[in-house]
Amino acid sequence: MNLNDCHNFDDFRKLAKKKLPSPIFHYIDGGSDDEITLQRNTESFNQCDLIPNVLAGGGKPDLSTEIFGRKISMPIFLSPTAMQRLYDPEGDRASARAAAKLGTMYGMSTMATSSIEEIANISSGPKLFQLYIHKDKSITDDLIERCKRANFDGLCLTVDTIVAGNRERDHRTGFTTPPKLTIKSLFEFAAKPSWVFNYLTNKKFELSNVKHKTDKGTNITKSVIEYVNEQYDPKMNWKDAEYCIKKWNGPFALKGIMSVEDAKKALDIGCTAILISNHGGRQLDGSRSPFDQLKEISDAVGDKLEIILDGGVRRGTHVLKAIAAGAKACSFGRMFLFSLAAGGQAGVERALQNMHNEIQRNMLLMGCKNIKELNRSKIIYRK
Numbered sequence: 001m002n003l004n005d006c007h008n009f010d011d012f013r014k015l016a017k018k019k020l021p022s023p024i025f026h027y028i029d030g031g032s033d034d035e036i037t038l039q040r041n042t043e044s045f046n047q048c049d050l051i052p053n054v055l056a057g058g059g060k061p062d063l064s065t066e067i068f069g070r071k072i073s074m075p076i077f078l079s080p081t082a083m084q085r086l087y088d089p090e091g092d093r094a095s096a097r098a099a100a101k102l103g104t105m106y107g108m109s110t111m112a113t114s115s116i117e118e119i120a121n122i123s124s125g126p127k128l129f130q131l132y133i134h135k136d137k138s139i140t141d142d143l144i145e146r147c148k149r150a151n152f153d154g155l156c157l158t159v160d161t162i163v164a165g166n167r168e169r170d171h172r173t174g175f176t177t178p179p180k181l182t183i184k185s186l187f188e189f190a191a192k193p194s195w196v197f198n199y200l201t202n203k204k205f206e207l208s209n210v211k212h213k214t215d216k217g218t219n220i221t222k223s224v225i226e227y228v229n230e231q232y233d234p235k236m237n238w239k240d241a242e243y244c245i246k247k248w249n250g251p252f253a254l255k256g257i258m259s260v261e262d263a264k265k266a267l268d269i270g271c272t273a274i275l276i277s278n279h280g281g282r283q284l285d286g287s288r289s290p291f292d293q294l295k296e297i298s299d300a301v302g303d304k305l306e307i308i309l310d311g312g313v314r315r316g317t318h319v320l321k322a323i324a325a326g327a328k329a330c331s332f333g334r335m336f337l338f339s340l341a342a343g344g345q346a347g348v349e350r351a352l353q354n355m356h357n358e359i360q361r362n363m364l365l366m367g368c369k370n371i372k373e374l375n376r377s378k379i380i381y382r383k
């Protein structure tokens with residue numbers, strides 16, 4: 001199996017599984033507790049059906065939309081995700097280049113393995129930075145200042161991770177940052193010699209954005225769960241979010257909003273956008289899916305906030321349903337991480353191109369010439 005055999009999420013996932021040591025594969029693939037929310041995130045799209053209009057005159061539909069003040073070529077972009085150097089030697093650099101090439105947004109995590117400056121140097125494409133608030137508040141100030149200097153387009157603050165979700169697969173595999181060869185994991189790493197070779201002979205693993213502030217997770221091996229619980233501020237509140245908005249003074253989103261009440265508060269404190277998200281089912285298991293919450297949140301704030309649907313997106317039709325229900329765009333994590341592991345930058349480009357083709361084909365089949373024509377009249381929820 002190679003990249004040319006990858007036509008959908010399952011194909012990319014299968015190839016990634018072949019290439020990655022199992023602790024790393026399961027870190028990407030897994031969710032929290034019983035993984036019910038993880039499953040639900042994708043399943044929920046099947047609770048709603050598309051209603052096409054025919055004989056609409058055809059022509060190439062316009063897939064573009066605008067988020068965080070930047071036009072993007074299609075209504076899907078790369079969610080910010082941690083430690084991409086583990087999935088491919090080029091890591092974030094590969095994802096950022098692929099996103100720029102396809103004309104969409106790249107999201108960078110605080111826990112990225114390339115720095116804000118490095119990515120700004122290689123990509124003039126649309127860029128979003130994702131902030132985690134550490135107990136050491138000087139880290140927040142430092143990250144915001146650096147994003148301003150590097151001309152990032154938008155900032156989002158992740159609000160669903162004040163404590164790490166219970167990711168039992170990571171407990172079982174002993175996954176750590178940076179990866180450590182333990183008796184438990186030795187066999188798993190030894191089974192993927194080309195990954196080990198690439199890991200040892202390429203750029204050293206580091207949490208590039210925070211390494212000058214903390215050794216933990218960069219030089220000192222930690223489980224990701226320990227890292228989150230030691231470093232992130234569990235007392236983070238609305239005042240902290242407001243502080244970030246004022247300091248950034250540009251397009252700003254909260255990532256991890258799931259209720260109408262919180263969406264209204266986000267608007268009140270000055271957010272320009274929200275990501276409806278449950279962290280890809282990696283935090284509160286048993287929580288509703290983003291798509292299940294989208295309609296209600298969109299009815300409450302959709303005309304005043306840019307709504308981004310994040311979680312469970314695997315198909316172009318999922319994006320169409322989200323747009324019709326009220327989102328301005330969607331973002332995805334596992335889909336592009338598996339494609340990155342499967343084929344580096346070329347893999348991410350292929351996943352994005354596939355998604356572009358699916359959205360385009362399905363908009364044609366729906367009789368929609370542009371994103372605006374995808375509205376509530378085009379979907380129906382099952383009883």
Ligand SMILES: Cc1cc2nc3c(=O)[nH]c(=O)nc-3n(C[C@H](O)[C@H](O)[C@H](O)COP(=O)(O)O)c2cc1C
Pocket residue numbers: 027028029041079080081082109110111130158255277278279280281310311312313331332333334335337
């Ligand atoms: C391996 C992995 C690492 C992630 N790291 C981060 C992170 O550093 N910051 C963050 O806000 N979200 C992180 N997320 C969540 C994603 O941004 C996104 O919300 C989620 O992947 C969406 O669900 P999907 O994978 O079903 O598309 C991570 C997700 C995965 C799978």
